[in-house]
Amino acid sequence: AVFGRSMENVVDIGRKMGVIKIKNSDLLSPDQLGHTPDSEVCILCTGSQGEPLAALSRIASGTHRHIHLKPSDTVVFSSNPIPGNTASVNKIIDKLFRSGATVLSRSVLTNLHTTGHASREEQKLMLQLIKPRYFMPIHGEFKMLMQHRQTAIDTGMDPNKIFVCANGDILILRNHEVLQSDWRYQGDDIYVDGNDITGLSTAVLKDRRILADNGLVAVVIAIDSKENKILSRPIIVSRGFVFIKDSQSLIKEAEFIVNASLQEKMKEKTTFSEIKNCIRSTLEPFLYKKTKRNPIVIPVILNSKQTMEELTKKRTAHTRSKRPIHTKKEHIEREEK
Structure with missing residues (x-):
């Protein structure tokens, strides 16, 4: 008898191709299992790698619709656990032993392995x-x-x-x-915050992962948006990416490449969003090529003649509002000093 969708498909194709030679009379349907002596039954099933929904997992857990283990049963693993699957396979084997079955797997004494891969x-x-x-x-x-x-x-x-x-x-x-x-492309595992049903925190967890593995690179540039020009060469600052003192040449080269790309970009009218995308698309491939790491790249744009004046005004107003009130005597003493 054959159980498991992939196993059924493989056996069916093998029979049609003439590779697997089994008579129809030798194949049992699930309903015939109950009426056939145990000593005459051999079951081929999926689940040798500990897959939780495969036939063998359900048999071991006692939840399979047609197969229930008996102490007289023998289970043969003709496969090796794929690296990473050892723990799940061992759990299945443990459950099979708990059911009273005899379990045979590859060991020093038994060579039962049949590879599913080409030589x-x-x-x-x-x-x-x-x-x-x-x-x-x-x-x-x-x-x-x-x-x-x-x-x-x-x-x-x-x-x-x-x-x-x-x-x-x-x-x-x-x-x-x-x-x-x-x-x-970020093709690795995606982590989801179980408390967030909207899924919006996924991006936050992704950023945390990248920061933990690859660090952060900030690119600071000063521009004059009215005249559409760069006022100074970009400054690159990193945290958790590379040790700055040992990577001066890398940082200088990155600054030069970003500057050249921005100069070309700003020959025509552009937006802040396009400038940021230009920085990212230039710097990210360069850093990966040099270091094989993908840090988070954060462009910081200072629109110098406007933004800097506004920041200065805000700082001045903030300082005046917090300036301490002095007595007349303290004022005279300060003037004398």
């Missing part, structure tokens, strides 16, 4: 049959992707046309050519 020679055969112009290995740890890359090189592929990407990397497909972009 290196099979991968080479696939590459030689398809003859791809571009190749991007997927699904696995970085070391596995690099080994798959080497396999492609061994078959004669151009190393420059093989892309080993991390989550968030972007490939551009244009005019039958493939290029790797300097831009990155």
Whole structure:
């Protein structure tokens, strides 16, 4: 008997292709299980990686509609836990033992593992049959992707046309050519605040995560919006990104690149929003290329001739309002000093 949607699909395709040879009379339907002696039944099911909704998980929890474990049952794991799934697989095995079943998994004494992945020679055969112009290995740890890359090189592929990407990397497909972009997409886990039903705090948690991992970079520029020109070269300040004293050359180069981009941008009339976008789109790819980190970039624009005058007025008014009142004697003493 076969249980689990993916397992049923695989067996069905295998039978149609002639790879799996099983007679119709040898396959049991769920309803026939109850009328067949246990010693004559073998069940193939999904859930070898501890997936919570798979057939084996429901069998172990006692919630499966058709299968209930007995002390005389034997469960065989013909798979290895994928790195990261060990804890969930161990939970399933523990539940199976609690049900009284005998559980066999791969160990020093038993070699039960049947791989679901192609071997290196099979991968080479696939590459030689398809003859791809571009190749991007997927699904696995970085070391596995690099080994798959080497396999492609061994078959004669151009190393420059093989892309080993991390989550968030972007490939551009244009005019039958493939290029790797300097831009990155935040393709990692999304954290949600359980107390916020609107989901608005998700952006806040995302920013906290980026700040914790990559830090912050502020770009301060002074402009004259009336004359549409930059009054001084941008100043870059960072927190939690790089140690300033050891990265002076990086900061100076970043300031130069941002300044050149802004000079080009402000040859024509522009808005504050466009200036900020120009700073981000110039600085973010540069910093990632140099450091492999994506800090939060905050542009700070000082509209010098207007904003600075207003700030000065506010500060003067604020100072006058808080100036202490002196007695006549104190006033004379201050004048003498």
